[in-house]
Amino acid sequence: MSFSRRSFLVGAGSGLSLLVLTACTDGKPVPTPTSSPSPTIAIPRPAGMLRSKWTTDPFSLGSHSFLAVGATPQHRDDLREPVIGRLFFAGEATSNDLPGTVLGAQNSGARAAGAVADAATMGERIAVIGAGAAGAEAARLLTLDGYNVVVIEARNRIGGRIDTRTSKSWPLSVELGAWRLGKATDAALLTRLASLGVETNPFTGTLLARPGASASTVNTVGPTAVKTATDWAAAQATDSSLKTSLERSGAAKTAAASTIDGFAGTALLDQYLASLATTNGATDSRLSSWFGIDEDVHYDRLVMGGFDALITDALDGVKTSLSTAVVGVAYSDSGVSLKLGTGESLKVDRAVVTVPLGVLQQGSIAFEPLLPFSHRAAIQALGSGAVETVWLRFDKPFWSTDAAAWNLVGTDDDFTSWINLEAVTGEPVLVGIVGGDAARRVAQLSDDQVVDSALRALVPFAGSKPHSQ
Ligand SMILES: Cc1cc2nc3c(=O)[nH]c(=O)nc-3n(C[C@H](O)[C@H](O)[C@H](O)COP(=O)(O)OP(=O)(O)OC[C@H]3O[C@@H](n4cnc5c(N)ncnc54)[C@H](O)[C@@H]3O)c2cc1C
Missing domain, CATH: 3.50.50.60 (FAD/NAD(P)-binding domain)
Known part of the structure; x- marks a missing residue:
């Protein structure tokens, strides 16, 4: 089984991942968001914020459909x-x-x-x-x-x-829903957008290690564990969730025993699962091991126009x-x-x-x-996922990395996946993406709470140095 556009932020072989390793040991809790406390490292409050609420919006009630266990x-x-x-x-x-x-x-x-x-x-x-x-x-x-x-x-x-938002106070179009495409898979769509004069920007990630961490690295632990789990599941008589397959196949245990450049395997697996959830909305406890993860397609363009x-x-x-x-x-x-x-x-x-x-x-x-009945059974069986985004506009960057994709490892923060649009467009705009259970939590937060949560997650990037590959 291979990995998909779902893995665009995380695929080990895609060259798109950037790992910011916030902890070298597993399970170090970071406080969950609250309404008022500021992060301990000062990060400027954004000059502007826009967020989605697909999970609670009565005309979507979810972000993407996915194949849940049993579907x-x-x-x-x-x-x-x-x-x-x-x-x-x-x-x-x-x-x-x-x-x-x-x-x-x-x-x-x-x-x-x-x-x-x-x-x-x-x-x-x-x-x-x-x-x-x-x-x-x-x-x-x-x-x-x-x-x-x-x-x-x-x-x-x-x-x-x-859902495109344009406003004089934003230097670019904000996309609260879809905005990433794959050159190969979405060729027809890209051609159509080009004919409409809609700009799309190439998006190439780089790898970065957080200053102070041992090395920049690629997360091979997560994809390997998921592949082991889905291979194991394929040989079973009944389907099970990805979470169950990770446990029963021994893949989670193997991951836990491994490290990459000193970074804990369990944290790397968690980061990979969180990134999967940002692209299909499914938490691993619901995703079908048999059918939930699709073929290998990469997002490599952002629709900015x-x-x-x-x-x-x-x-x-x-x-x-x-x-x-x-x-x-x-x-x-x-x-x-x-x-x-x-x-x-x-x-x-x-x-x-x-x-x-x-x-x-x-x-x-x-x-x-x-x-x-067949329609009703399908409606009941399919899963409705959760993905939310937050766009933060800063007066100037507080980070100094040219990496376009940032992923946090070893954190309990909800916003673990970020896109740095400064690297893509030159504008100091960061986009946080959150999926699965974390997205459902974020959808319940007030705007101020979302900003607090996002800023807390961004602390490890403050002052980070360029480290492109
Ligand atoms: C946060 C997020 C990020 C995404 N990122 C990407 C991406 O990068 N690339 C990608 O290709 N896809 C992405 N997607 C998925 C993509 O946006 C959807 O697959 C696609 O837009 C769905 O189109 P649709 O026409 O099926 O549904 P929708 O776009 O949801 O259209 C359904 C319409 O029905 C309307 N409606 C609902 N109820 C009623 C009613 N009772 N009466 C009348 N109208 C009603 C809704 O208002 C809506 O306009 C993303 C989705 C989300 C939420």
């Missing part, structure tokens, strides 16, 4: 099956080749548009529920095909989990109703009736449902009749 790729296939030729499902959770990605979502929208076209007659009225990457692509293609398309979007903006242009372009000229949540979908052989949060209803011939898995799991949309 299989078949569940994604089941979820995208059309229902009596009237309801069609799209969205990243229905993608088997690129789940949890913009391209996967976009491709799913194209696939659903094709399925609608196979079932519909010319001129029919089609509703697309959700104006994210999947919905925008479905709506674009159906409009091109000559259907009477209306997009119904709950939020007051389009884009879904692409406004990712939302992709959605704006796709929906140009498409009738779109914002701030309109769909709360009910009644379907029969004769058509589909949408119940809207405004109290109104809308009759269409067919509908494409692109709302996130978390929204389906929450039951925010009442289907009448209930969806087929």
Whole structure:
């Protein structure tokens, strides 16, 4: 089994990791965030902060779908099956080749548009529920095909989990959702962004050891342990979580017994698992050992020129109703009736449902009749992950490293993965990414608490010296 775009920050062979080794021994607790205390080493408070809250946002209720223990790729296939030729499902959770990605979502929208076209007659009225990457692509293609398309979007903006913020006080576009792409995997998307004039910046990480630590190094302990665990799991009669497989295979024990340049193996494994969680949202106690980790793809570009242009372009000229949540979908052989949060209803011939898995799991949309068992089983079995980001803008850098990716080892801080945009764009902006259980904790914090938590995690980087490889 190989490792994926999920491992973009951490893959041992990717050359993208930067380890800041904050402790040479395992299990040294660092205080968990509180509302007021400042870090012991003075780090300037940021001049600006923007954060995401995907985990609690009622129109996402999660960041990425993942294959939890008991889920299989078949569940994604089941979820995208059309229902009596009237309801069609799209969205990243229905993608088997690129789940949890913009391209996967976009491709799913194209696939659903094709399925609608196979079932519909010319001129029919089609509703697309959700104006994210999947919905925008479905709506674009159906409009091109000559259907009477209306997009119904709950939020007051389009884009879904692409959320670009621009403001005079920020020197660059802030992306609170998707913003990383892989040159190889996302070639089609990169070409489209280029044609829209959207800038993407190459992102090459470097390795760095914290001043005072023994050496800069690559975390080979984490990937090796996870590979051992998933290989062991593949030979078992039943699936188990990655956490269980790490324990039962002996991989966690082997990791604990190893060190790299004096850095404790358990801390290195924890750092690797935390980084995995920042890219798929799954905590290791839920992730399927059999199916939860996908192929080897690397993110190596950052979308810095406004990712939302992709959605704006796709929906140009498409009738779109914002701030309109769909709360009910009644379907029969004769058509589909949408119940809207405004109290109104809308009759269409067919509908494409692109709302996130978390929204389906929450039951925010009442289907009448209930969806087929296979859909309900898929919705129940798939996991909805948690990833949050915080963007911090400083007046000037308090760090002095040219490394673009920073990962903390041997810490209990929640923000263990950072991207240093100064290295990419020249602007003193740091982006913290947190996944899994840590992201769920962060989503509950106030803005001040998030800044405190982030600054605490950044202490080891204060004054760090360049150490590129
Ligand atoms: C923090 C974060 C970082 C990410 N990073 C990357 C990355 O670097 N690269 C990458 O490729 N992917 C990344 N992703 C994943 C990527 O953003 C998603 O896979 C993709 O954008 C999902 O598109 P979608 O159309 O399936 O869903 P969404 O974009 O979520 O669209 C669904 C739409 O449905 C709307 N909706 C919800 N409920 C209702 C309702 N009841 N009625 C009407 N409308 C409703 C929502 O408001 C939303 O607009 C990231 C995601 C997150 C959260």
